Structures are given as structure tokens and as C-alpha cells.
Amino acid sequence: MMNHSNFSHMMISGWNSRYSKILKEFNYEKKDDLDSAKMLDSLLGDEINLEKICGLIKNQTVFIVGAGPSLSYAIPILHQFKKTIKIVADSAVKYLIENGITPDIIVTDLDGDKETFRKIGKSKTIFVVHAHGDNISKLNLIKNFKNCIGTTQTKPFGKLQNFGGFTDGDRAVFLASYFKAKKIILLGMDFGKRIGKFSNTKPSERTIKLKKLKKAKSLLEWLAIKTKSELFTTSSPILGFKKIPFQNLDSIIT
Secondary structure (H helix, E strand, O other): OOOOOOOOOOOOOHHHHHHHHHHHHHHHOOHHHHHHHHHHHHHHHOOHHHHHHHHHHOOOOOEEEEOOOOHHHHHHHHHHHHEEEEEEEHHHHHHHHHHOOOOEEEEOOOOOOOHHHHHHOOOEEEEEEEEOOOHHHHHHHHHHEEEEEEEEEOOOOOEEEOOOOHHHHHOOOOOOHOOOOOOOEEEEEOOOOOOHHHOOOOOHHHHHHHHHHHHHHHHHHHHHOOOOEEEEEEEEEEEOEEEOHHHHHHHHHH
16 A cells, blocks of 8 residues: 555646646636635545555556547457456546446546546546636535545646646646556547537637637657656647557557
């Protein structure tokens, strides 16, 4: 077992300057992020699930599952490699559950399907819940989750961590890298001009969604220079990630 002090608020070097750029580019207020983070910290229980996350990820091959257009093609793969750890971004969760696949870890800012979250909240699934300026009203949902940790994009404090990343999808990759996954394989993480039907994006939010995806992709390209994990994608190319067709996954999944 790792001592909790091993996770004492270490942050990926260089994150602060990237966070400052995000605040500027998206016109966010740091104070709003901080208020939300304080609220989340006050709601979290005392149980430390970081050791559990570390046990699932360290030295393992993990799937990161996003809600991009190619998500439907990933379902047979997830059934084929049942034992591989699945870290799933918020919007992809409902579709996976409907297809009989339970995530090991869910990375969420609580935008996803609330009923699905409640349904699996008491399971072994670990929820990595993110606080930001726009979701303070949703944070009470965490009372439904048995296993939960909190993250912030500000300087970490209290029970909150900051593993890096901006959207649920890229935060999941930063999480896997932080806990030293051996190999990270992206499924349904497309970062193209199309937004998947699974992401539940309203037409009015399309422009901002594409802007967020572009930012997420650039953050992954930055992470690729720093991480010790081997990086793969089954979808559109990302600098620093090896593109791999589904049929070749057997060769890299250990």
C-alpha cells in the first residue's frame, strides 16, 4: 500500500502556465474554479481512493475511452479485452453501460447521464470528479458515489488533486500517466471536426466544444513529450501517440 503522503499534491511541471492560458482563451475566472474546488473538498469523504487508483493503473496497459464518433467501434474491443483497465470519460459512460461494460474509473465533471451515475455509484467504479467554475451546482451528486476522489485545475489543496488536463478525455490520459501506466491506448478519442452523438452536445455548444477538443489535443501532445508511458491511439493521429489499428491491439496488450 502506498502512503497517502506519496500523493501529496504533486503537480505536473508546467501546468500552471497552461492553466493561465486556458483561463485567458476561454474567458474563465480563476475565482469560480476555486469556489467550486472548495465546495468539492468540503463534500468529499475521508476515504482515500488514490491507493486503489494506483493499484489499478501502475505498470498496467489501460484503455482511455472517449465519446468521439468512433466510440461504437470500440465496443467489441472492450468486450474482447475484458481484463484491461478502462478509464472512461464522462459522456461515454452511458453508452458503455448500455453495452454491458462497466468502467473501472470514470473521469467526470458531472455533465454525463445522472441516472447512469446513480446506478453505478455504489459499485467498485472509482469516480474522479472535477471541480470547475461551471459545475458547482452539480457537485452534490457525489453523495451517490461510494468511491470518489476530487480534482481541481487550480493549485491542489485539502483532499483535491491536480493531475493535469482540461476536458474529461484528456484528464483521463493525464491521470493514467500520473499513476505510471505502462501503456495508454485511446479509444473513441477522435479530436476531429465531427462531434460524436455520444457526447450529447447541443448545436449551440458546438463551436465551444470543438475549441475545447482542440485544446485537449494540444495538451496531450504536450504530455507526450513528458510522460514515461507508451502512448497509442486507435483513432485520428496525435503527435507523440503511435497510431494502431484495432486488429493489432493483441500485439501490445499484455
